[in-house]
Amino acid sequence: MQKRLEAERQTEGARGRRNDAAAFLKLAREMGMTEEELKMFAEFRQQRTDPKRQLNPQVAEKVTLQVQLAPEAEPGVRELRLITASGLSNPLSFHVGRLPEFSETEPNDQTADAGIRDMLPVVVNGRILPGDVDRFSFRARKGARLVVAASARELIP
Numbered sequence: 001m002q003k004r005l006e007a008e009r010q011t012e013g014a015r016g017r018r019n020d021a022a023a024f025l026k027l028a029r030e031m032g033m034t035e036e037e038l039k040m041f042a043e044f045r046q047q048r049t050d051p052k053r054q055l056n057p058q059v060a061e062k063v064t065l066q067v068q069l070a071p072e073a074e075p076g077v078r079e080l081r082l083i084t085a086s087g088l089s090n091p092l093s094f095h096v097g098r099l100p101e102f103s104e105t106e107p108n109d110q111t112a113d114a115g116i117r118d119m120l121p122v123v124v125n126g127r128i129l130p131g132d133v134d135r136f137s138f139r140a141r142k143g144a145r146l147v148v149a150a151s152a153r154e155l156i157p
Contacts, residue, residue: 025038028041063082065080067080067094069096073096074096075095075096075097075098076095076096077093077094077095077096078093078094078095078096079091079092079093080092080093080094093154095123095151097123099121099122099123100119100122100123101122101123101124101125102115102116102119102122102123102124102125103124103125103126104124104125104126104127104134104136108134108135108136109132109133109134109135110135111135112135112136112137113134113135113136113137114136114137115136116136116137116138117137117138117139118138118139119138120138120139120140122138124136128150128152
């Protein structure tokens with residue numbers, strides 16, 4: 001059905017008719033698409049057109065975990081795997097450290113994410129996706145030495 005809708009939409013566009021969302025929704029409803037199907041289709045189209053969105057199913061899946069560390073845990077790299085009904089996940093690495101951590105807040109493409117402010121030294125957690133620009137603001141003294149280290153591929157190959 002989705003292929004048929006896209007073909008109809010392209011045909012309407014080729015005829016010089018307005019190729020807008022309202023006309024598409026009207027056509028989809030006439031063809032019997034339910035509101036749930038329309039919602040799923042809209043989400044799919046948004047994912048396909050978002051330059052920051054990964055289309056790889058392995059990267060697109062998302063799980064949120066809460067990991068609690070013992071206060072006396074030694075700094076270093078740890079490995080995490082999940083066991084699911086589908087099997088064992090690939091390993092993910094994470095670092096245990098002593099510095100405060102900050103997670104980026106999107107969007108921070110145009111305006112700097114100001115959450116760091118006076119936290120230096122700090123670890124910034126985020127994701128660099130295709131077409132992504134991340135900006136951060138912080139206070140530093142004149143002559144201060146700044147060291148920036150990215151661990152992107154080391155964490156998620």
